[in-house]
Amino acid sequence: MTYRIRVRLAAGALASVALATGAMAQDWEPGGPINIIVPWGAGGSTDQVTRVTAPIIAEALGVNVVIVNQPGASGSIGTQEVLNAPRDGMTWTANAIKNNATYSVSGLIDDTSIDDWHIYLSVANAPMVSVPANSEFEDFGALLEAFRERGEDITVATAGVTSSGGTAISSLATAGDFDFRMITYDGGAPAATATAAGEAMVTTQLAVEQIELARGGRLRPLAILSDQPLVVEGMDPVPAITDWLDMPLAPDYFGIFIPRGVPDEVIETMDYVWENHVATSDALRDYAEGFGAVLAPSWGELARERSIPIAIADACGKASRGEAVIDPIELGFDCDTMTEVSAQ
Incomplete structure (x- = not known):
């Protein structure tokens, strides 16, 4: 199956920003440790890659980055915790982006979508x-x-x-x-x-x-x-x-997500860090090569574009199996054409 993608630019969404100098990365200086809530148990796919990327971010920003495992309800409990947190840029989450894009479809989190997040992708995984x-x-x-x-x-x-x-x-x-x-x-x-x-x-x-x-x-x-x-x-x-089987396949992207509504300087700084530190990291490359992942760093609108096919496949798969609580069209996913449309 071929997925055709029509990208919808979210209101206020930032395109990928390539900052000119290292000094500009210091526009945002966190006042304390950053918490990344991993809504799954230790040792799993999300936890693994987050523990590779967190030290890279910590070194670039000069602060501690604390990983908190908070599993439960297929990752929705920890994700909801991040959505409920103050939008000061100090609380992030990590996950497969398809989950954050479709929690509303499965009824695990009310009224949320892919556009609640600034997306920073690191690797693609396959089951x-x-x-x-x-x-x-x-x-x-x-x-x-x-x-x-x-x-x-x-x-x-x-x-x-x-x-x-x-x-x-x-x-x-x-x-x-x-x-x-x-x-x-x-x-x-x-x-x-x-x-x-x-x-x-x-x-x-x-x-x-x-x-x-x-x-x-x-x-x-x-x-x-x-x-x-x-x-x-x-x-x-x-x-x-x-x-053996003819079935739809789409890359399952993983990364770190920052809720929208945080100060602009947080995102500008993280765009710089992702481009100049995470995307070029030998540690992330070694992890991908050694564990069977695909190195696929991206951020901003490119990350969102890459995320849409797996989000559509996941949402529409839930609908076809009778697992959807709301119709994917309400999140802007048209299962008849397998494209993104304007949210209803």
């Missing part, structure tokens, strides 16, 4: 289908046949219905025409670990949450939700899901 090392399933074809024959007898570990793993198995079930039974955990890392321990038969969490377990021989990867194989040092290539 991976894996089974315990001693599983009966040697490849995805055998697992797919079992799903179709045994349905809800096959248990799938995820971080919740709106998590990357949750939406991945729902999308796979739609494309593959099968049923399943989901077991949920507080984060992607616990879901992957539980699968390796035999608590579930399958996990569909992100590759970055499974790589160490796969390298260690505790998980057997069967497919990556991409049209290209996943190649990571220390393990065999993971076949693309398109070897």
Whole structure:
């Protein structure tokens, strides 16, 4: 499926700002530590990349950046905490952007959308289908046949219905025409670990949450939700899901998000920091290469453009599965054309 994107510039949205000198990055000097609320458990995909980028930001700004894990309700509890915080630039969140864009669709947060956030993307991730090392399933074809024959007898570990793993198995079930039974955990890392321990038969969490377990021989990867194989040092290539199923795919972007309404100098400074420190970071590059992520730093309107296809796919997928509390069109997503439209 090809996604056609029509970009709507949010009122007051800032385009990417390339500041001319390092001194201009000091227009905003935080008066204390910055708190980044990660609305998922420690060790998961969001937590991992945030712990790589936070020290880069801290060094650039000369302040402490504190990561607070606040899991619950598929990330909506921690996200709501940030929306409720004073708009002084001192409280941010981190997540997959599709979640922040679609929490209203699933009814987890009222009256919120992608345009509540200044978006700073760092990497793109893909879900991976894996089974315990001693599983009966040697490849995805055998697992797919079992799903179709045994349905809800096959248990799938995820971080919740709106998590990357949750939406991945729902999308796979739609494309593959099968049923399943989901077991949920507080984060992607616990879901992957539980699968390796035999608590579930399958996990569909992100590759970055499974790589160490796969390298260690505790998980057997069967497919990556991409049209290209996943190649990571220390393990065999993971076949693309398109070897078995024809299904819509869109990059799942992760990053740090600052609520709109903060002072302009906060965003101008962070644009500079993202361009000149985060996007050029060897630490972020090494993380992406070592854990099976795609290095994809962007900010401002480019970040928003990149986020729209996965937001549309996620919102419309929820609607097609009967999981939507409100129609995606109310957030400006037209599922008939898979485009963005002006909000109703």
